[in-house]
Amino acid sequence: MKKDLLKGNVAFAEAAIRAGCEAYFGYPITPQTEALEHMASRMPELGRAFVQAESEVAAINMVYGAACAGTRVMTSSSSPGVSLMMEGISYIVGSEVPVVLVNIMRGGPGLGNIAPAQGDYTQMVHGGGHGDYRIVVLAPSTVQELIDLTYEAFDIAERYRTVVAIIADGSLGQMMEPAILPPMRPVRKFTERPEWALTGSQGREKNIITSIYLEPLDEEAFNQKLLDKQAQIEKNEVRFVEEHVEDAEILVIGFGTAGRVCQTAITEAREQGVKVGLLRPVSLYPFPGQRIRELAPNVREILVVEMNAGQMLYDVRLAVEGKSPISFYGRMGGVIPLPDEILEQISMLDQKSGK
Secondary structure: OOOEEEEHHHHHHHHHHHOOOOEEEEOOOOOOHHHHHHHHHHHHHOOOEEEEOOOHHHHHHHHHHHHHOOOOEEEEEOHHHHHHHHHHHHHHHHHOOOEEEEEEEEOOOOOOOOOEOOOOHHHHHOOOOOOOOOOEEEOOOOHHHHHHHHHHHHHHHHHHOOEEEEEEEHHHHHOEEEEOOOOOOOOOOHHHOOOOOOOOOOOOOOOOOOOOOOOHHHHHHHHHHHHHHHHHHHHHOOOEEEEOOOOOOEEEEOOHHHHHHHHHHHHHHHHOOOOEEEEEEOEEEOOOHHHHHHHHHHOOEEEEEEOOOOOHHHHHHHHHOOOOOEEEEEOOOOOOOOHHHHHHHHHHHHHHHOO
16 A cells, blocks of 8 residues: 655644544644644645634533534644643543544643643543543554554444544654555534433434533542443453563563654664563553553563653553562653664663573
């Protein structure tokens, strides 16, 4: 199949269109503004809805309204913009409507900078909004994976009536790589909207979508319903990529761009005779903790690499349950670790624990 040279931001926007996205609401913020610009051009020409809202708060509430009508809808933003959306995301989960969100992360906290970072892991994976909830979080490492996950995200969101967030960093949003775009799906007809959607009575009982349960026992029952849904997500949607884990004595764990850099470092380490493997989580929630738990007793050391101060590190520790020593290497503020830096960490661990 023919590959096109695509910038990450443009690639995920076009993938969403081809997945049947009917409406996009957003606000420009670097380093993901090209996605909004692409949507501004493509959506109206296809007869679909595009609105540049006055703020991220407005955008997420427009998304909420469209989702209640059974529309395939999405938004995208970057770190401080996503922070502003958190209340709306909590309302969306509390109303059980499907939404796709792409977060092209940048340095923080605060306004930070526009350089690539992974500092939003905790916010996205463990819920930045209020209440007991988790959303599906996917982390691509290439433009092709960004396309594929965006295309699939709408199906996952509708399957579980929840938010699916794709988190990448500014480097992936801005880089250009050859990639294959998926086929164009037709936009769903109005008559094919899901039964729960607010589409008018049409001779049936009226639908009510709400996130308010004034009676504590009713709220508790709803929270249990969300937990039951999360159990199904954890059973069915775990995704990860692993390399050279069969004989690995050192296991490196990294997601997104950090995981991609680790892949290069591991190739070099293997050439030097070091038995090192990679596990790259693709689903950050549900987290591949069970697979990490299986691998931990078989390795001498685990190295976690992130572009933050160590946020996924806590989930790795929970998974490992003390069955293997864990080290951490991270760069912050928008600095991308180099393969040589990670190779040095691998070499130090190899010398410390085995030779």
